[in-house]
Amino acid sequence: xxxxxxxxxxxxxxxxxxxxxxxLLAKGDPEAGQSKSQVCQACHGxxxxxxxxxxxxxxxxxxxxxxxxxxxxxxxxxxxAIMAPMAANLSDQDIEDLxxxxxxxxxxxxxxxx
Amino acid sequence: xxxxxxxxxxxxxxxxxxxxDGAQAGDAQAGKIKAYTCTGCHGIPGYNNVYPxxxxxxxxxxxxxxxxxxxxxxxxxxxxxxxxQLQASSLSDTDIEDIAAYFASLGNGS
Numbered sequence: 001x002x003x004x005x006x007x008x009x010x011x012x013x014x015x016x017x018x019x020x021x022x023x024l025l026a027k028g029d030p031e032a033g034q035s036k037s038q039v040c041q042a043c044h045g046x047x048x049x050x051x052x053x054x055x056x057x058x059x060x061x062x063x064x065x066x067x068x069x070x071x072x073x074x075x076x077x078x079x080x081a082i083m084a085p086m087a088a089n090l091s092d093q094d095i096e097d098l099x100x101x102x103x104x105x106x107x108x109x110x111x112x113x114x
Numbered sequence: 115x116x117x118x119x120x121x122x123x124x125x126x127x128x129x130x131x132x133x134x135d136g137a138q139a140g141d142a143q144a145g146k147i148k149a150y151t152c153t154g155c156h157g158i159p160g161y162n163n164v165y166p167x168x169x170x171x172x173x174x175x176x177x178x179x180x181x182x183x184x185x186x187x188x189x190x191x192x193x194x195x196x197x198x199q200l201q202a203s204s205l206s207d208t209d210i211e212d213i214a215a216y217f218a219s220l221g222n223g224s
Contacts (some may be wrong), residue, residue, distance in 0.1 A: 062172060065170070108175050
């Protein structure tokens with residue numbers, strides 16, 4: 001019985017570890033993100049469809065990828081003269097909200113293997 | 115970012131000046147063949163990068179200029195991601211333009 005308990009505990013921990021990252025990433029608020037996105041709109045457009053082809057479309061991009069990109073710009077792991085100062089003052093919540101907003105828009109497509 | 119008005123003005127100016135050479139040079143048909151390897155990660159919906167874990171970015175319908183700039187940055191070591199740097203290291207300028215043209219062409223109705 002004792003062995004069974006520790007086995008269950010192990011399974012439960014593994015399950016928790018598997019589930020945790022998705023819950024951590026799902027805290028962005030798209031509406032808050034939209035209102036925080038005004039400065040982004042100058043290049044990335046009103047809803048994440050960019051105004052010029054040198055700027056990436058963000059509409060429909062994966063939320064967790066957008067979080068990573070903004071966090072990388074903020075930390076200096078990814079360098080870009082325009083994005084570095086944009087990301088410098090963002091809080092974690094700002095990043096989550098902006099990512100949730102752009103991910104909720106219709107735009108980029110998954111590729112299908114052809 | 116101390117002066118938001120100045121920052122916004124500079125940003126607007128940058129947006130107006132930077133995209134001056136927007137001509138698309140790549141051949142999407144050639145790019146489709148060259149992009150076969152890319153689909154191993156970018157062609158599987160919801161596929162994860164690991165360590166750290168995040169979804170491989172969607173690139174169907176991404177902008178040509180941005181895609182080409184991203185591939186050049188990986189190739190030239192200005193942008194860091196071990197798999198992408200390795201993939202881009204063997205690409206010529208023409209390869210990059212063709213691949214970018216192919217992915218950019220997938221934006222409408224795909």
